[in-house]
Amino acid sequence: MPVNRETMASAPRTPAMRRDAMAPLLRPEFAHQLLELALSVAHADETELTLQAGSSALTRFANNGIHQNVAETQTTVSIRSVVEGRMARVSTNRLDPASIAETVARAEELARLQAPEPDLLPMPDPQQYPQVARAFASAMLTPEERAEKTEAMIAVARREKLTAAGVVANHRTAQALINSRGLEAYYEETGAEYSVTMQGSDSSGWAKASSTDGARLDFAGGAETAARKARLSAAPIELPPGRYTVILEPAAVLDLLGFLFWDFGGLAILDQRSFLTGRLGTRLFGENIHIHDDVLHPLQSGAPFDGEGMPRQRLKLVEGGVIRSLAYARQTAERMRREHPEIPAAPTGHGFPLPNEYGEAPLNIMMEGGEQTLEELIAGVERGILVTRLWYIREVDAYEKLLTGMTRDGTFLIEKGQLARGLRNFRFNQSMIELLNQVEALGIPTRASGEESFDMVVPPLRAGGFNFTEVTRF
Template sequence: MLTQSQAADIFNKLRKSSSSGELEVTFSGGRSSLTRFANNVIHQNMTEENTSVSVRILKDGRTARATTNVLDDESLQRAVTSAENLAKVQEADPDLLPMPSNGGPSTTIPSRHFANTANLTPQDRASGVEKIVGTAKKHNLTTAGIFASAESYEGIFNSAGLHDWHMQTLAEISITMIGGDASGWQKFNSPDALHLDPLALAETAARKAVDSANPLDLAPGKYTVILEPAAVLDIVGFMFWDFGGLSVLDQRSFLNDRVGKKLFGDNINIWDDASHPLQTGIPFDGEGMRRQPVQLVENGVVRQLVHARSTAEKLRKSEFADKVGPVHASGHGFQLPNEMGEMPINIVFAAPANPQTVDQMIASTERGVLVTRLWYIREVEPYDKMMTGMTRDGTFLVENGKIQRGIRNFRFNESLLHMLSNVEAMSTPVRSTGEESFDMVVPAMKVRDFNFTETTKF
């Protein structure tokens, strides 16, 4: 894998060879492997190594980017020339900022690189899959899923003197257990493979598949739902694009005219915090600015947005300057150039005052639905943040404080404003991962009047 020292050499070489103007070079890559199983066998199994070098030129108010994974001198120089050619034909943009000379206030994150994860072998992953398949067979089920591991790096150097480098590892297991007309699912990831327990995940997924057999056809309508953490993150993840300052400046956010207003229940407190011990990811943004912790929502009121450097500058000069809360570069920008600005990607829900376990939520529910995961979530209406999607892989009827039986999957059409205003209980937030949104630290939630509009055939 490319080292920070080798990356610095490439940057210095390109800096000497590029024409006048500012230069930014970012590096990303690493090794990743994924063992995939279905029908109780490994059917796909891959490993790859790649290095990407991305060059940004900034000259006379014009900027552009070119990327290559070929590291010979000719290819790297071609990337520089391509970026220069893309930049020079543009009209000058007076809003473009010079490259930053430092990443702003320093932040500290826990180590996210673990040698045991980096050193996982194909045999190690196959051994984990054997345990999962063994569990499936024990319960007369079939299983499908993945066991993946990766070691990766991200680095940035610019001609103003900024440089930063981050290395991390990640191991991940996802399991679906299938038995006739029912299924169950579990997924977990961590930088440290020691935190992955294939057997425990497999047993939980298997229990859901067994318990949801012969699903009942329940009429759609408004139900109290208990959303497990993966279901919560997959649906709430769709609103965080709108917490970027540029989305308000562009007037494409559901937070247009709403920052400072109470949109959610008193019990909703949300941070973006890259340094949180249960978070993963890179501590700097696309320009190399250090990601600062930001409280987005306080007691249901949207307090702050996140801002790339250029967004902060534009917002301060705009008609929205005093309508969007504190404005400062928070270290959440995407690589430039881009049209989307920034986004919080290290979401942490604050712990509730009186956390309840999922079992306690079930015990306090007279009639409701327990949801393991949500699927194919899409936005139906952008200002109410109305989302549609399906339940999947373990949906249960709860009555009189107990799980009664599995039910057929529902389609929901639910506003996130409505949902987060009707949260009756939350668990202690945990690191969670799904398929529709990015990983977060989220609680399970008990939500009243969740709107199921249709039932499917299984």
């Protein structure tokens, strides 16, 4: 069936950065038209179509001025064809009928050239999804509005005689996933974000936040936090490497935790590449560690369905330090039941788009915390180190979850419950298993943003014996 070119041209490419543009970015009838077109030329047993449309913009500043300022608009169609138990995926951003037909033909050709995949399941039937409203006009910032917010942050830098660098960004994206068995899933989301670094002559401070709702972001407040850290960490001293009690701010917690959750999928266990291999059901962390995955929590973002269209379920991953459950794509759950019937497995709606090697992972992490504010946590430390953020974290040892990385942009000596002064930055080599057994106190959880991991809801925490192994030159 020919596609209505007018609908195609207007629906996904509606300018996204205007307040009046809150009509749905992707109309279901547009996705239907594309699927019908794909099916009209398909010879596959099953066909799945994923449509992603969106616009994003990012204003970047450094040296107290805007130096890069970008925007983009794009719509991509991805076809997954299944032919006699074999599958392939082909994607394009050409939406004309001939290109869609070519894309379908290429997916089918690539599928036919393979051997059958014995574990491949039929595509899922129609599913029910909870309603989530995550498209907010407050995230629709114009270039002028991004410039205003940037100006406000730079004003803080000028007042404090600091140099500011950072971003003000926003996006609007929509996704449709439909298949030839009648499954239909739609999701739309907005997002806004700031990140700011304030630099003094020998110190720096940083703050970052993101939200689907731009009204929740305090841009100038973030700049004040970063400026305060830069001011307080001026003239840093060097402490010898060693084991210290640390307060990790939420961004530091997030960037470390992010290295764990790729291992919380059933396929990672079957592949024996997970640090949880042989450790399911055991108490691996301290009793005060509770972590779950919940896409529907108001501080989270992301679609309530996975790469095949299965509804995402709430998962209790760690309870009292015990590994309670894993994420499962449909195919992984089936294989786990067959190969390890002793391990309870059922699809949880955390699968990546097929085909893929990695199966699934929980990506809406919520770590439970306590009642204390960050200031109260600091007040409870006789001598220790406050870490604002971490940088260039990499896995040194896959099974011990030994991670290395650096502190950055605000590392402080705590003495007698107060920030005493700034410190030169450390390199750490720290096992995550050990760290999560040494957590002494947890603060109030918040949605945190870092640079090494996806956003999460995590608390600040106090831990003993954090292993700093070297000190750098600044």
